[in-house]
Amino acid sequence: MSRLYLARNPRVAARSLDGEMMIMSGRDSTLFTLNKTATIIWQAADGATPLDQIVEQQICKEFEVEATAALEDAESLARELASHEILQISEDPIPQRNRLAGDTR
Amino acid sequence: MSQLTTEIEQLSLVIEIGGMPVRVNTTDPAFLDLLQKRYAGFVGSSDNAEIEFDVDLTPPSPSNPNADVSVTRDQGRWLLRRGDFRAEWSPASRRGWIRQSVNPYAIDAVLRIVHTLVLAKQGGFLLHSASAIRNGRAFLFAGVSGAGKTTISRLAPADATLLTDEISYVRKRDSGYIACGTPFTGELAKLGENVSAPVATLYLLAQGRENRIDRIPSAEAARALLTNMLFFAEDEELVQAAFHSAFEFVSRVPVSRLTFVPDIRVWELIR
DSSP: OOOOEEEEOTTEEEEEETTEEEEEETTTOOEEEEOHHHHHHHHHOEEEEEHHHHIIIIIHHHHTOOHHHHHHHHHHHHHHHHHTTSEEEESSOOOGGGOOOOOOO | OOOOOOOOOOEEEEEEETTEEEEEEESOHHHHHHHHHHTTTOEEOOSSOSEEEEEEEOOOOOOOTTSOOEEEEETTEEEEEETTEEEEEETTTTEEEEEEOSOHHHHHHHHHHHHHHHHHHHTOEEEEEEEEEETTEEEEEEOSTTSSHHHHHHTOOTTSEEEESSEEEEEEETTEEEEEOOSOOOTTOOOOOSOEEEEEEEEEEEEOSSOEEEEOOHHHHHHHHHHHBOOOBOOHHHHHHHHHHHHHHHHHSOEEEEEEOSSGGGGGSOO
16 A cells, blocks of 8 residues: 655644644635544644554554554545645655645644 | 817715725715715715725616625735626725625625725734623624624613624724724614724623523634634635634633523623
């Protein structure tokens, strides 16, 4: 199975408040609130770290889940976030110039 | 030789909402009269309007005023479009035009849109909420249609000054925010008073069996605020500005849920 790389879409606005990550699409103003797993994926989406590594190092530790099933779920979640243009996904690392994250003040 | 042209008199009116004077030019005395009545209390006398619109009146057409609004930016100009109007505004020149028939609804929509565009750049916003001043402080009452904006406005006691029963005008001022009166009305169909005061609290309305106030977490407050903000522009820069303005607001202004029984006693909690 090929590896998946993720990068935050720089065209969204994002803020974390009281442990909740909220993201607004710059395209159509749709507001999203991410759950804990999606927040971990969003915060780790630096374009260089593959998803399987994010799952193994962060999600499995946080939720004490089995790696294969967790990766499947994470991949599905990442693709959903990508469908809303919150994340960019690629089978290759995503270069720095595309990795200007949405403001996560 | 007989005169081939006739000079047409240019008429104008300054509509000042939230302290921002907007001059509207027309050649139609009946339309001017309509505007004077519609915006009574908000007609200013400023010579230095911040924005100026020329209104080009067209014959009435079977257009749909409920059609979706489109607000886009093209080469520095804002293009505004709905079933019943077209408009264009250039922030650089501070001038624009509106093409509409003789009715107050189209220009009302243009004014709302333009104010949201200007406010977004300044950290302010328009909000689906009633608002009123009591004891020198402004209170906002936000909620979707049916939440109780009109009811809370109708129940306001004599010592409360109603700013609006439908759309509140919030400006950033120093380290806080002020709410200004607006002529944008809801079911109450009563213009707000053209005054302002510092915002004390944003209440999220809910009707229930008792009157009570519950402070809500910041994240929920931000989400509710964003849900109730008026925002029209399909523009990433302004969407981001509005998004961050909402978080800035909830970090400075208390936000609570106001559950209320629809009678005047609810106002005993609002002081």
